[in-house]
Amino acid sequence: MEGNLTRGPILKTLTKLAIPIMASSFLGTLYNITDMAWIGLLGAKAVAGVGVGGMFTWLSQGLASMARMGGQVQVAQCIGRGERQKAHGFAQTAMQLALLMGLAYGIIVALSANPLVGFFRLEDAETLSAALDYIRIACGFIVFSFLSVTLTGIYTAQGDSKTPFVANLFGLAANMILDPVLILGPGAFPRFGAAGAAMATVLAQVIVTGIMLLGIFVQKKENVLKGLRLFVKIPLEYVEGICKIGIPTALQGMAYCFISMILTRMVAGFGPEAIATQRVGGQIESISWNTAEGFGAAMNAFIGQNYGAGKTERVKQGYRVSLWTVGIWGLLITLVFVCVPTPIARVFFHEKQAIATAVDYLIIVGFSEAFLCVEMMTVGALSGLGRTRLCSGISIAFTSLRIPLAIILSSSALGILGIWWALTTTTMMKGIIFTSVFLLIERKMTDAQQEQ
Known part of the structure; x- marks a missing residue:
């Protein structure tokens, strides 16, 4: 069966899935x-x-991660066990939940934009206006x-990681064309500024979603979403299954964002340049964490199918390959950030x-890039085993430490x-x-298999 990750050479199988x-x-x-x-x-x-407004689109991603x-x-686990009909049920329910939560979040945030942005106590009128323009459009849709x-x-x-890649490629092309037109308004085009950036992003997401939905119906290969129906009763059995795995991940993502909001409020005290650096620096840093998260998504599917099929040895070997891959990538990013930040x-x-x-930011965060990559990949691997509660607990506990650490260190001569x-x-x-x-859980899995 196409898309079966439980057989074949591990490195080849994992790489083929991970690269797109x-x-x-x-x-x-x-x-x-x-x-x-x-x-x-x-x-x-x-x-x-835009950085402040973007915090609320980031918050939405935590909620979206539940579905x-x-x-x-x-x-993935249903496919590993050969339960195709059940896989279809979970897939359709996930889409229905995504639709409902996306609409609800968009309405609530768009209507509450003023008090939400007010949390950051932005004193500059231009900064405040850009934040409100961005949040109402980007979150509204x-x-x-x-x-x-x-x-x-x-x-x-x-x-199948190729279809999402193709969809995102078209979305990026649209975004790159629309950004300068909508933000700067060259020639006869109106200048929308920050609102234009939000418009370009929304239109790109519409294109990405449309292409992936189209792929369900036009592709010849089997897809668990064939026969997708969004406007039917949602089976409680599937909702419970998705919530059991998804809620801890959603809480983890949203808690991470809330903590970042508190830190952004602290950063705001050092001026607009500091907020801009945090926003842009995070986007530059995403070169490493987006890559690691992508590899983590591949590991999630790989481990989900193999764990469902009871193939523990493939789980172990797949993790080793991924650990080396993302670790080396993180070290390369460290070298770039530390050596050529300007x-x-x-x-x-x-x-x-x-x-x-910005140079100070890149040098300091650069030292942690390898650790960041390993963390993101391992979260994907543990989630593939269904251990999302464990991931959530560790992540929230140690990410929360940033607040007292930031208060103590920023009050010293270090400042920002x-x-x-x-x-x-x-x-x-x-x-x-x-x-x-992960290595401890892996050892327990091996011991349990030997005892059988």
Whole structure:
């Protein structure tokens, strides 16, 4: 069966699945970097406003991960056990939940934009206006993002990572064309500024979602979403199965975002340049974590199918291959960030103070990139085993440490650098702990298999 990850050479099988996912992750990074590069021409205040508005699109991804992760893991494990009809039920339910949650989130956030942005206490009028413009559009139509990430998870669970890649490629092309037109308004086109960046992103997500939905019906290969019906009664059995796996992942993602919001509020005290640096720096850093998360998605499907089929040895070998791959990638990113930060910063910033702040950020967070990559990949692997509660507990506990660490360090002579060091320190801790936990679980699985 096409998309069967339980047989064949492990490295070849995993790489074939992972490369399109990583390429899609790179496209996602380019979406954001393209936005930031064009918005950067409007100045640091506009970048800061979009950065604040973007916190709420990020928060939405935590909520969207409930349907995506719950659907992806359940579908992969059902396929591994040969239960195709049940896989279809989980896939369809995941899509229905994504639609409902996306619509609800969009309406609530768009109507509550003023008090939500008010949390950050933005004193600059230009920054505040950019944040409100961005959040109302980007979050108001966030349902397409919910649907696209859930579709990506379901395609990946079946071993098909090429279709999401093609869809994201077309979406990126649209985004790159629309960004300068809608943000800057060349010639006869109106200049929308930050609102234009949100419009371009939304339209790109509409294209991505449309292509993946079309793929369900036009592809000749078997797809668990064949016969998809969104407007029918949602079976409670499938909802429970998805929530069991997906809720811990959603809580983890949303908690991570809330913590980042608190840190952003602290960063805001150091001026618009500091907020802009945090936003843009995070997008630059996503070159590493998007890649690792993409590999983690491949591991999730690979381990989900093989664990469902009872093939423990393939689970172990797949993790070893992934650990080396993302670890080496993270070290390469570290070298780039630490050794050549200034040319990178100058792509996004044009004011001297903003460039200097961005250089400090890149150097400090650069030291943790390998740990970050290992963490993201291992979270995907553990989730494939169904251990999303464990992932959520570890992640929330150690990410929460950033707040007291940031308060202590930023109050010292380090200033804003103390916040960057808080991010780096906790990332290193999580990378070590997640790896140790997976290896411990792996050993227990081996011992249990030997006793049988």
